[in-house]
């Protein structure tokens with residue numbers, strides 16, 4: 505067993521073990537990937553203040569996100585096709601999150617269905633919805649999430665249309681992979697992935713195939729996706745969706761102060777400052793850059809969370825110090841899952857927790873809830889002078 509000390513170690517293992525088309529699907533951004541890159545490099549521009557001779561005993565990273573207790577303020581972000589990174593991937597990731605005490609969010613575009621995850625876990629998880637044109641399907645999807653006892657829904661607002669990711673087009677991404685000379689040659693070197701995949705029935709989009717009217721077999725899914733996502737989505741529709749769910753609603757994909765204010769108006773419980781991990785609008789600013797101004801504008805009215813670019817506990821600490829009440833990891837847990845299944849997700853969470861805990865201590869804090877802006881050294885021009 506290799507010694508794993510950081511997320512980068514898991515990423516290398518993920519690349520070795522998983523078919524290229526699925527590794528590339530995770531490890532890419534849209535178009536030039538500028539936003540994808542800056543999501544991580546902007547975190548590096550923020551530095552931490554070293555404080556000494558401060559009592560470091562009895563530390564805690566426990567807090568709450570939308571009123572729910574969490575072992576640390578780090579949830580698992582919704583990630584489509586997680587069950588292609590590793591057989592039954594969503595179930596394995598949900599189990600790891602449950603044992604660790606952090607939220608797991610299931611994507612609409614998951615391989616394991618809402619029911620599959622509910623049957624294999626004890627605690628409620630969160631469900632992410634894409635806004636689709638088919639009202640009947642949307643109503644049923646929300647009802648299924650309710651029946652599965654999901655304790656919150658997360659509505660993704662930054663994907664009415666798909667940002668182009670060059671690698672997916674070049675690799676001919678499908679789930680499950682279509683057999684071509686290229687994929688067969690690749691799969692031959694990823695045999696442990698293949699053996700596990702042959703042992704599960706879950707290889708198609710579990711929330712959709714057999715539930716959406718026109719989709720009875722997976723080959724029609726790409727057409728269905730292109731036709732079904734609601735390009736006409738507006739705030740009136742978001743407000744309607746908010747009313748359809750009588751529990752906490754999180755709006756994901758907010759990167760602008762004006763949109764954050766709209767989220768407050770429609771009565772959302774939390775927003776996620778996010779650019780979809782740099783997978784949608786290439787050229788948008790990184791989430792961490794936009795965070796402080798959004799917190800200043802709405803942070804006293806709504807919980808502000810952040811994702812995009814988190815690869816370490818230090819990154820989590822920086823986001824919390826800039827006013828976030830919670831964060832999410834996407835690729836960081838996917839690398840763990842692709843590397844070692846459930847144990848890999850646990851490892852990713854352990855790595856981030858340890859980094860968060862020790863870094864917090866070295867910054868002179870014992871409680872994640874007391875970490876504030878004074879913990880950081882932020883360049884004066886960090887947010888940028890844009891007009």
Ligand SMILES: Cc1cc2nc3c(=O)[nH]c(=O)nc-3n(C[C@H](O)[C@H](O)[C@H](O)COP(=O)(O)O)c2cc1C
Nearest residue numbers: 530581582583584611660780781812813833834835
């Ligand atoms: C492979 C992949 C698939 C994703 N699928 C979804 C999805 O189905 N729904 C969604 O709301 N966000 C999706 N996202 C975005 C994540 O929820 C999250 O915003 C992003 O991964 C955060 O950035 P990070 O990967 O740098 O942590 C996906 C991200 C990745 C990397």
